[in-house]
Amino acid sequence: MATASAADLDALTAALLNTSGNVPLHNRFRALFTLKALKNDDAVRIISEGFKDESALLKHELAYCLGQIGLSSALPVLQSVLEDKQEDPMVRHEAAEAMGAISSAGSLPVLREHLNDPERSVRETCEIAIAKIEWDNSEEGRNHRASKPEDVEPVVYTSVDPAPATSGLLKGKPQPTDASPESISTLRANLLDTQLPLFERYRAMFALRNIGTPAAVDALADGFVDDSALFKHEIAFVFGQMLSPHSVPSLLRVLEDGSESDMVRHEAAEALGGIGTPEVLPHLKAWMARPDAPRVVRESCQVAIDMWEYENSDQFQYADGLGSAPTPSAVAS
Ligand SMILES: [Fe+2]
Ligand SMILES: [Fe+2]
Missing domain, CATH: 1.25.10.10 (Leucine-rich Repeat Variant)
Known part of the structure; x- marks a missing residue:
């Protein structure tokens, strides 16, 4: 601390x-x-x-x-x-x-x-x-807290998530879900099932984040057709944590879609800034300057450009979602 x-x-x-x-x-x-x-x-x-x-x-x-x-x-x-x-x-x-x-x-x-x-x-x-x-x-939640964090979650994600990742159980103890095609396809089905409570769909979302492979990114990107802006903005947020270049095409589609909700486009812009690959910068610059873009989209692009520049500098890189926005050294840790 x-x-x-x-x-x-x-x-x-x-x-x-x-x-x-x-x-x-x-x-x-x-x-x-x-x-x-x-x-x-x-x-x-x-x-x-x-x-x-x-x-x-x-x-x-x-x-x-x-x-x-x-x-x-x-x-x-x-x-x-x-x-x-x-x-x-x-x-x-x-x-x-x-x-x-x-x-x-x-x-x-x-x-x-x-x-x-x-x-x-x-x-x-x-x-x-x-x-x-x-x-x-609940009992599952208490078991989860009693487990060592690295047993249930990759240590790279330090955020407190809105829902815990779906976890497998081994001898009553929570385990990360595996990255097999069957596991990804089950999680994808739960993610996209609009009959399930959002909390369960979010659990699948965070399990796919933790798996982190290109196949998991593809499964998550399939959620961008949902009609809940909240759900879609969380997928974009998760992409901002994963920092996978594989998610860039889907995030760019979201950012450029003028009919998409501001909240979703905002999160896509910031995810793109964090991923920081060369092809995203012109898009962020363009949308920051677009007079017809909503304020929150323009401002998100401004913050995202700062993140992009930070990721592309030789300074220490952070990876914690938007928490990946750079931190000044004014305060000793
Ligand atoms: Fe949010
Ligand atoms: Fe946000």
């Missing part, structure tokens, strides 16, 4: 909240990811102040980071974001997901209240977050 001096915290606050008025968005993101790495109440307090901002992109990332930090001190602000019907649905969705990540049974009533929310992505997120909190308290 990183530590920070009072002066570091002041500098991070000024950068995140853009107190000077001229901090570029990608530098605000860098400050945010440094705060996320602190994982303490100071970070929660500073990040919580950012919800007054105008940028939905920034605010949804604040909520995401509060969930990943995992402290219950973030629950009041997350609940107020979820309950604020004037707030952008992408931000409200991320607040609900963060409540699922923190996994307090005390969040269940407010999440249940929003199962009838007018915004589909908020309703669906609440459904998944409730299932996650209930699963965390």
Whole structure:
């Protein structure tokens, strides 16, 4: 865990909240990811102040980071974001997901209240977050927590996921699913089965992420025809964690599709920035400058270009989903 001096915290606050008025968005993101790495109440307090901002992109990332930090001190602000019907649905969705990540049974009533929310992505997120909190308290969830992390999940993925990967069982203990064609085809079938609860489909999604082969990428990409924007944005997010060049063609199709929802295109842009292969840069530059593109798509391309440049520099590379956005060295870890 990183530590920070009072002066570091002041500098991070000024950068995140853009107190000077001229901090570029990608530098605000860098400050945010440094705060996320602190994982303490100071970070929660500073990040919580950012919800007054105008940028939905920034605010949804604040909520995401509060969930990943995992402290219950973030629950009041997350609940107020979820309950604020004037707030952008992408931000409200991320607040609900963060409540699922923190996994307090005390969040269940407010999440249940929003199962009838007018915004589909908020309703669906609440459904998944409730299932996650209930699963965390189930026998399988308890067994999972009692296992060594490397026994159930590849160590490369340090994120708290909205649903645990589908796991096999060996002598009652959770095991990663294997990468055989049969296993991938079963997971693909579950991923695409719209009759299954979203939580189960997400479990298959994260199992395919953990398998990580080109065949698993293909199975995930098949999910981009779904009619749930939430579901599709999570596939793009997972591609941003996997960093497989094999996913680039499907992500570019999503980014370039003007009829696709902003939330999905945003996540595709950031995944492309993280993957950082040469052919994606002109697309990111083009969409950042397109006056007809939604703000969240333009801003995502701006952040993605910063990620692309970072991945293509000789600095240390991070691999943690959008957590892969670069972190400044202002704070010692
Ligand atoms: Fe999200
Ligand atoms: Fe996002």
